[in-house]
Amino acid sequence: MAEYVEIIKDLQKGKxxxxxxxxxxxxxxxxxIIEHIELNALDDTQKSFNQYVLYGKEISFTxxxxxxxxxxMMGERQVVIIKEAQEIRDWKKEEAxxxxxxxxxNPLATTILVFGHKYKTLDRRTKIAxxxxxxxxxxxxxxxxxxxxxxxxxxxxxxxxANISEKAIMILTENIGNNLQRLANELDKLxxxxxxxxxxxxxxxQKYVGISKDYNTFELxxxxxxxxxxxxxxxxxxxxxxxxxxxxxxxxxxxxxYFSKLLLIHHxxxxxxxxxxxxxxxxxxxxxxxxQAARNYPAHxxxxxxxxxxxxxxxxxxxxxxxxxxxxxxxxxxxxxxx
Numbered sequence: 001m002a003e004y005v006e007i008i009k010d011l012q013k014g015k016x017x018x019x020x021x022x023x024x025x026x027x028x029x030x031x032x033i034i035e036h037i038e039l040n041a042l043d044d045t046q047k048s049f050n051q052y053v054l055y056g057k058e059i060s061f062t063x064x065x066x067x068x069x070x071x072x073m074m075g076e077r078q079v080v081i082i083k084e085a086q087e088i089r090d091w092k093k094e095e096a097x098x099x100x101x102x103x104x105x106n107p108l109a110t111t112i113l114v115f116g117h118k119y120k121t122l123d124r125r126t127k128i129a130x131x132x133x134x135x136x137x138x139x140x141x142x143x144x145x146x147x148x149x150x151x152x153x154x155x156x157x158x159x160x161x162a163n164i165s166e167k168a169i170m171i172l173t174e175n176i177g178n179n180l181q182r183l184a185n186e187l188d189k190l191x192x193x194x195x196x197x198x199x200x201x202x203x204x205x206q207k208y209v210g211i212s213k214d215y216n217t218f219e220l221x222x223x224x225x226x227x228x229x230x231x232x233x234x235x236x237x238x239x240x241x242x243x244x245x246x247x248x249x250x251x252x253x254x255x256x257x258y259f260s261k262l263l264l265i266h267h268x269x270x271x272x273x274x275x276x277x278x279x280x281x282x283x284x285x286x287x288x289x290x291x292q293a294a295r296n297y298p299a300h301x302x303x304x305x306x307x308x309x310x311x312x313x314x315x316x317x318x319x320x321x322x323x324x325x326x327x328x329x330x331x332x333x334x335x336x337x338x339x
Contacts, residue, residue, distance in 0.1 A: 007020075021115045024140050225293030240327030308337060
């Protein structure tokens with residue numbers, strides 16, 4: 001099974017394989033590989049008659065193989081990309097699987113056949129999954145854990161030649177979460193707007209991403225950690241007045257992640273900066289905030305707060321108690337978390 005970085009490195013060197021099967025819950029890595037092949041495997045003059053982009057809902061394995069077995073016109077190779085491959089209707093048809101297996105075992109050297117099987121994974125115990133894994137460049141694209149997202153943002157920025165501050169990273173990740181495609185889009189936007197010799201800081205994030213420097217999830221968590229009630233309620237009042245920029249479901253998800261980190265600190269009894277940084281995957285620069293929060297919220301309070309957040313999540317989805325506006329749910333939740 002290949003890794004994303006290995007695949008991209010080979011593609012950047014112009015090294016292509018005849019078969020790719022890209023599956024999994026994280027679409028960013030799948031889309032990036034497909035985009036690279038789509039843009040670079042053929043010259044622009046070749047694409048109109050040697051590149052095919054097909055969609056799973058509209059085709060069968062027979063359709064795919066009929067195209068894959070063609071020889072390129074006036075060129076060295078052709079590219080056949082199957083998007084939304086998870087929708088192909090033949091995955092459970094034994095006869096169709098036999099046709100696919102026969103091609104996988106003896107692919108046409110002049111065809112690059114790429115399957116983009118997003119949001120789902122094949123059962124690795126099945127024969128067709130084993131065959132694909134054996135003969136293809138096979139990627140299992142997994143969601144990355146929340147504590148790894150800041151590191152991913154840092155690496156992505158560095159790879160594109162951008163210099164980004166730790167606070168800017170934290171504001172982006174705490175407000176956007178682990179949506180890698182959106183994070184990448186926002187980082188690309190920042191890179192285009194900030195001169196190469198300048199650092200991307202929280203002011204730039206506020207200006208070009210639209211996340212308020214003072215009223216964002218990162219600042220809410222900081223105010224909660226200090227039990228600064230005035231600052232907390234200023235922030236949630238701002239959130240309530242700007243729901244499209246601060247959707248309740250995302251605020252709740254971030255609060256859950258935050259208190260889960262506090263629970264981990266208590267569980268590991270990690271109360272110095274380096275221990276906290278290792279335990280919850282943050283830069284040591286921000287560890288003091290979490291230490292303060294863990295002191296202000298003992299373990300039993302953290303457990304209670306996680307349950308309160310879960311209840312608010314159900315309320316936001318219309319489950320359980322009487323219907324409330326999102327702003328009222330948030331205000332009630334924050335009050336309970338702090339008292």
